[in-house]
Amino acid sequence: MTLWQRLRPDRLRAVRVDPGRRGVLALAAVGVAAVIVAAAAAHRDDPAAAPVAPLPALRTDAPERAAAAAPGEGGGLAVRAEPGARPPTVAPGADAPVGADLVVSVIGLVDHAGLLHLPLGARVADAVAMAVAREGADLTSLNLAQRLADGDQIVVGAPGPAGEPRLGSMVVSGAPHGAAPAGGGSAPAPKVNLNTASEQELDGLTGVGPTTAAAILAWRSRHGRFTSIDQLAEVTGIGPAKLKRLRDQVTL
Numbered sequence: 408m409t410l411w412q413r414l415r416p417d418r419l420r421a422v423r424v425d426p427g428r429r430g431v432l433a434l435a436a437v438g439v440a441a442v443i444v445a446a447a448a449a450h451r452d453d454p455a456a457a458p459v460a461p462l463p464a465l466r467t468d469a470p471e472r473a474a475a476a477a478p479g480e481g482g483g484l485a486v487r488a489e490p491g492a493r494p495p496t497v498a499p500g501a502d503a504p505v506g507a508d509l510v511v512s513v514i515g516l517v518d519h520a521g522l523l524h525l526p527l528g529a530r531v532a533d534a535v536a537m538a539v540a541r542e543g544a545d546l547t548s549l550n551l552a553q554r555l556a557d558g559d560q561i562v563v564g565a566p567g568p569a570g571e572p573r574l575g576s577m578v579v580s581g582a583p584h585g586a587a588p589a590g591g592g593s594a595p596a597p598k599v600n601l602n603t604a605s606e607q608e609l610d611g612l613t614g615v616g617p618t619t620a621a622a623i624l625a626w627r628s629r630h631g632r633f634t635s636i637d638q639l640a641e642v643t644g645i646g647p648a649k650l651k652r653l654r655d656q657v658t659l
Contacts, residue, residue: 511555513538515563516545529555531578535563550597553578564605577608598658601633614652619644633659 508524517538525533532551538561540546545564560579577597599608601623609620622643627633636654639645645653 509555509557509559511558512560513563514560516541516543517563525555531555531561534561538563548600548603549578556580579611598656601636601639601657601659602627604657612653612656614649619649635659 509527509529511523511525511529511534512521513523513534514520517535517540519538523534523537525537530551531549531553534555535546535549535551540563548564549561555578558580562577562579564577577599599612606617606620606624609615609623610617612620615623619642622645623639626638626642630638633639636657636659637650639650639653639657640647
């Protein structure tokens with residue numbers, strides 16, 4: 408006898424249950440319904456994950472910006488040039504950029520007369536050294552420390568046997584007349600010495616032509632030398648107005 412048979416009450420031992428065909432169908436329907444309800448409850452408690460469209464990739468130029476803003480030498484900011492960017496240019500008439508050449512003319516008693524290219528800041532001594540002054544050239548009349556400007560002309564003369572120069576040495580400024588010298592440019596053209604100037608130099612003075620230049624040389628030949636600029640008033644063709652203009656252009 409099994410344990411269930413021993414524990415079952417005596418009044419139930421004689422009872423036999425027969426649900427019949429309808430009962431079996433009913434029990435089967437109840438079981439199927441229970442299964443459906445259990446499946447629906449399980450589906451509701453654990454829904455399927457709905458697909459989500461992928462997000463577009465996010466692009467950032469933060470590394471590039473950081474590189475562009477990185478401190479450069481000297482505590483400044485490093486500047487990154489854009490592709491195709493052009494370097495700054497100098498407008499016509501503006502000052503030449505650092506490193507540009509000066510073009511000056513050297514004539515007279517030199518081995519290499521003509522146009523010379525010199526760096527900015529060059530002086531008369533640099534141009535004379537490049538042109539190679541010949542033996543006996545008059546360099547004492549030149550200010551060798553004078554800074555040159557673009558377009559200047561250097562005339563290297565030679566003294567004669569008696570000490571009088573056949574062609575006086577001088578620097579002729581290439582700046583337009585009346586233009587103020589720019590900072591760092593050449594000084595005004597040196598004054599012409601009345602006692603040593605050639606006829607060509609005197610002819611180049613403002614207000615003096617070939618006739619007046621010859622008259623100045625004639626006066627100098629008669630009197631030996633000028634001892635005062637006021638003596639120009641004794642030269643034929645020089646009046647008070649012309650003398651006033653010449654005072655700032657000549658020296659003794």
